[in-house]
Amino acid sequence: MxxxxxxxxxxxxxxxxxxxxxxxxxxxxxxxxxxxxxxxxxxxxxxxxxxxxxxxxxxxxxxxxxxxxxxxxxxxxxxxxxxxxxxxxxxxxxxxxxxxxxxxxxxxxxxxxxxxxxxxxxxxxxxxCMLHGEDRPFAERRVPVSFVGTLGHRNNPDRKPFLERFDALLPLDFHSGDFRPVFADSKIVLNQTAFSEINFRCFEAMALGAALLMEKCGNGMDELFRPGENILPTYTRNNAAEAARIASIYLKRPQALAEIAANGRQLAISRHDxxxxxxxxxxxxxxxxxxxxxxxxxxxxxxxxxxxxxxxxxxxxxxxxxxxxxxxxxxxxxxxx
CATH class of the missing domain: 3.40.50 (Rossmann fold)
Incomplete structure (x- = not known):
């Protein structure tokens, strides 16, 4: 009706x-x-x-x-x-x-x-996810790892130091602004949350064809995603070394990384749009x-x-x-x- x-x-x-x-x-x-x-x-x-x-x-x-x-x-x-x-x-x-x-x-x-x-x-x-783009060939993506979001919010003082530590270990394209063109050109999107929540960025990154690198958290993560299948293995919250290590491993395994990104995109646009x-x-x-x-x-x-x-x-x-x-x-x- x-x-x-x-x-x-x-x-x-x-x-x-x-x-x-x-x-x-x-x-x-x-x-x-x-x-x-x-x-x-x-x-x-x-x-x-x-x-x-x-x-x-x-x-x-x-x-x-x-x-x-x-x-x-x-x-x-x-x-x-x-x-x-x-x-x-x-x-x-x-x-x-x-x-x-x-x-x-x-x-x-x-x-x-x-x-x-x-x-x-x-x-x-x-x-x-509120939108998704064309499925750009994964091999043509130019940004290895990116993060787009608020950097200095009072609810999340750990974010900027974490991103800076990650960037010192593995180059990270991180800034605030429009996430869409960046995610659509990224192989991996790093996510860091304010309160271990499953936020919009999880679904947006996946829908735009990037492999999601997410911290370990609750709030139904194990019911929503399968690490190693439709998102990357998860890292311990604010452990930049562990997150960078996971990203480095998968950037050296382009076929496995592309499969995880494709599985994640399919999951996001079919069940979580x-x-x-x-x-x-x-x-x-x-x-x-x-x-x-x-x-x-x-x-x-x-x-x-x-x-x-x-x-x-x-x-x-x-x-x-x-x-x-x-x-x-x-x-x-x-x-x-």
């Missing part, structure tokens, strides 16, 4: 949802969103804007975009509502906030139990609609309001510094009013 879907936050799911036959209205803080949101609002405000556009949602998908929460009262949404938590590890307020939805999808598997307390329906839904994730979310929404879970949520609005206040109180406590004072004061007011 085709639906009207309101997509809050990260907008990457909109195109595949539309391609699957659904009408999608995107709401985000970016200016080119269907419904630009400049500040957090209550559901009534969004509903009024949607009504003026002739759009009545059958479902809501809120995909975490690493920003402050747009919606102050998700418990008031009058249709099935799903929250997709991506950066849980640096946003603990996601846990109580997600309790105001009918279901939460959690990108990092190890965090799922946190969301399941108090009977919340929480499911693991890994991240995905954005359309696959959109299909999974649609299946979940169909189950919520049949069970009328949103009716149960609406009937327990008071308890969900408490969860929202806890989330906003946690968020206010995290917003340090003068720059964030207006936001801190705002969310503290919402939490305590």
């Amino acid at each position: 085709d639906m009207n879907i309101l997509s809050l936050g990260l907008q990457v799911l909109n195109a595949p949802l539309r391609a699957l036959g659904h009408a999608v209205m995107g709401a985000d803080h970016v200016a080119d969103a269907d419904l630009p949101l400049e500040h957090p609002v209550v559901w009534q405000r969004i509903e009024r804007a949607l009504r003026s556009a002739g759009f009545v949602p059958d479902a809501v998908i809120y995909t975490d975009n690493g920003n402050l929460p747009f919606l102050l009262d998700p418990y008031a949404i009058p249709c099935p509502a799903v929250y997709y938590s991506i950066d849980t590890y640096c946003n603990p307020w996601h846990v109580p906030y997600a309790h105001t939805f009918d279901m939460v999808c959690v990108a990092q598997k190890d965090f799922v139990p946190l969301f399941r307390e108090d009977g919340q329906d929480a499911r693991w839904l890994p991240l995905f 954005v359309t696959s994730r959109a299909r999974s979310l649609l299946e979940m929404i169909d189950g919520l609609r049949k069970a009328k879970k949103h009716c149960q949520r609406l009937g327990a609005a008071q308890s969900h309001r408490v969860h929202a206040r806890v989330a906003f109180g946690m968020l206010a406590a995290e917003l340090d510094g003068e720059k964030w004072r207006p936001y801190r004061d705002f969310f503290l007011h919402i939490a305590t009013r």
Whole structure:
């Protein structure tokens, strides 16, 4: 059954949802969103804007975009509502906030139990690749090993020293910026995470035809990938010598390296692309609609309001510094009013 879907936050799911036959209205803080949101609002405000556009949602998908929460009262949404938590590890307020939805999808598997307390329906839904390029002949790739990502983020102070140690042992093309042309021209993509998470870069590197060199971690890695088959053998976190040794071994075995890269690309584009994730979310929404879970949520609005206040109180406590004072004061007011 085709639906009207309101997509809050990260907008990457909109195109595949539309391609699957659904009408999608995107709401985000970016200016080119269907419904630009400049500040957090209550559901009534969004509903009024949607009504003026002739759009009545059958479902809501809120995909975490690493920003402050747009919606102050998700418990008031009058249709099935799903929250997709991506950066849980640096946003603990996601846990109580997600309790105001009918279901939460959690990108990092190890965090799922946190969301399941108090009977919340929480499911693991890994991240995905948003695009893939032409399968460039592997032998023609000019970059032996690359890394593209944020180098000096406060959540990950170990990254730059690790990359510099690796580069001293084996030349590494590492910088920030557009990863796509670099990955598409790389034989190996090195990944280093903030919190041992399975991040977007894993799937993007594989989809663009490079062999993924990933650190040992949890969060479902053993269920998603097979080291030595569709990704390279994993290295101990922040052990640059071990990572460089693995890369050196496989650069001297071009056929084995090319096979791993090809297997990884096939896995990423067949099972872990954005359309696959959109299909999974649609299946979940169909189950919520049949069970009328949103009716149960609406009937327990008071308890969900408490969860929202806890989330906003946690968020206010995290917003340090003068720059964030207006936001801190705002969310503290919402939490305590």
